[in-house]
Amino acid sequence: MPSLKNVISLILASSVPFCMQSVQAQTFPERTVTILVPFVPGGAFDVVARLAAERLSKETGQQFIVENKPGAGGTLGGRIVSQSKPDGYTLLLSGVGPISISPAVYKNLGYDPATALAPVIQLTTSPFVLVTSQEFKGKSLDDFTAFLKASPGKYNYASTGNGTLVHLAGEYFKNKTHTDFEHIPYSGGSQATLALMSGDATFSITNIPNVLSQIKAGKLVGVATTGKTRSSALPDLPTMAEAGLKDFELSGWIGIFAPAGTPEPIIESLNAAFSKVMENPEMKKRLEEQGDDVTTGSVAQFKQYVADSDAKWKQIATDANVSID
16 A cells, blocks of 8 residues: 555646646736737737737737738648647637538548647627528519529639538538529638629628628628627628528637647636636727627537537538539
8 A cells, every 4th residue: 555655646646747737827928929820911800819919919918910921721720730839829810611611522631630639718709691682683682592593503603712611501502502603712801892793693602701892882782690689780681590591500719729739737827817808898899890799608619519519510511512632
């Protein structure tokens, strides 16, 4: 039998790493924290990152800086962060596309976000909008569905690229409404919006910031949004459920991730810091203007949310038979 002295020594030895992590969390951050954004500057992800970084720098007294690392459909930044030291000083601001959709559609992604990254906190939720060109003269979702069904295969759907969130949203709509239309992938949101405005494409289910100004100017027709509740940016549009298409709910989201293996006390410390700045009324108002609703919560809640997102988009990709080598 081990002596009491040996038992106490083992307990003390096993508690040392946790105590050290707790001390680190209490003093974190002690130097500059880098937030990698896996897309080009100026987009919705970049805006969220820079607004949060500015406020975090003031709140903590340490610099939070943003670096843009676009490439590989938004997955390059994730790979870089996954290979970084797990100490909380290199973070990833990413979303549903690189985290949940890319693993579902790419056969050789190069890394697995589910195991290589640690969820820290959800920052926003963003419904999409079903938007059409001026070719559609109706007023409702029922009108639009009838419009598509009257000429199967005739009309074009604009996406932001093969295997993207916008592509899969269109496939999901096709499945739910039993309609048929041609998918045209464009190289990004701006190109897809231009195609809608010129009449080269008939409709899209896309990120609200891509088309918000055109809808408000009457150059494109907003039909319905895809969230649980109405969008704060387009409050006059019904949700898909309100418009009659039950069980059709899709939302994008943005969140913060750290490299797998980052100590839990540091992740909890980051969660608290981000939560505080995101709940600032000015921050909420600024993001609502571009179609993003601030949505924070615990680390555990975000872990479950990401797991549910992964499962949902994998099922959508499987049902639509979307796979990219």
